[in-house]
Amino acid sequence: EVQLVESGGGLVQPGGSLRLSCAVSGFSVSGNYMSWVRQAPGKGLEWVSVIYSGGSTYYADSVKDRFTISRDNSKNTLYLQMNSLTAEDTAVYYCARQYQRNGQLDYWGQGTLVTVSS
């Protein structure tokens, strides 16, 4: 059975940092394309970042140079390191498997809430 379980969300002050984790079972993180998608309260879905099976990474302009996507193959876990957080980063963050480069996001986690506030 495929499962994606995010963790690491919480309350953080503006300018602070947080690392999200996405523990995956049922398929290999290293052999797949993995994305982070976020959703601000009451808003739509916003793609954040992707890591390809070959290791290439890409970021939305809104998070580039502040967020870093990575993976630990031994733990089959995806990460999102978030630095210099602002109130605009407040959202539920989902990890998802991207079937291939132009493919669908076919498996999603349940999401973890990040709140940036003083």
Add this chain to the structure above:
Amino acid sequence: SYVLTQPPSVSVAPGKTARITCGGNNVGNEGVHWYQQRPGQAPILVIYYDSARPSGIPERFSGSNSGDTATLTISRVEAGDEADYYCQVWDSSSDHVIFGGGTKLTVL
């Protein structure tokens, strides 16, 4: 960057057909994917590559894509179909995933 445009809301009576559009420049040349999101839940895939249905998704859900518009069609709409629906493509020029703004489907 590539933009996908969806109507903010669509309303339909139970048993009728709902059509949700997703507009984009030559979107017919792209593979469009559709997601359903109920309140408080994660999105789920309902249509991929324009018209393919994942296992477990009812046949009432179908998709098409041509020219500048992709369409998600839900036949014989049920109360349980009430949700937000998002279209999505991949922008090859930037290697970015692009979502439409989402459409709230209301079952009257």
